[in-house]
Amino acid sequence: MLCGVFYSCMLQVDVVEMYAQFSQDILGIPATPETSFPATFGHLAGGYDAQYYGYLWSEVFSADMFHSRFKSEGTMNPQTGADYRRCILQPGGSKDGMDMLKDFLGREPSQEAFLISKGLSV
Numbered sequence: 001m002l003c004g005v006f007y008s009c010m011l012q013v014d015v016v017e018m019y020a021q022f023s024q025d026i027l028g029i030p031a032t033p034e035t036s037f038p039a040t041f042g043h044l045a046g047g048y049d050a051q052y053y054g055y056l057w058s059e060v061f062s063a064d065m066f067h068s069r070f071k072s073e074g075t076m077n078p079q080t081g082a083d084y085r086r087c088i089l090q091p092g093g094s095k096d097g098m099d100m101l102k103d104f105l106g107r108e109p110s111q112e113a114f115l116i117s118k119g120l121s122v
Contacts, residue, residue: 060114067113068105
């Protein structure tokens, strides 16, 4: 919806007003008066966007590893620690990261723990 509004509109658009409306409609939070949040959020469209995307996926994978193994088996469990060392740390850059992750988890990764950590129901 948001992209369609910005890119299909050939009229002059007040992005501050548009942000204030979307903030209220989508987030339920009023925009701070006399500020210009859209002018401060350019880092996601200036080359950092792909890095941020990668960063979020690292959060997905770390949440999955923590909740699936460390939280359920115990953060101080020696076997879990040894598996982490063997599957993740020991191979380092010599093995594809997804293969290391699957070896540690014993399955395909899941987004469920990440979504729950962000307050979303799955």
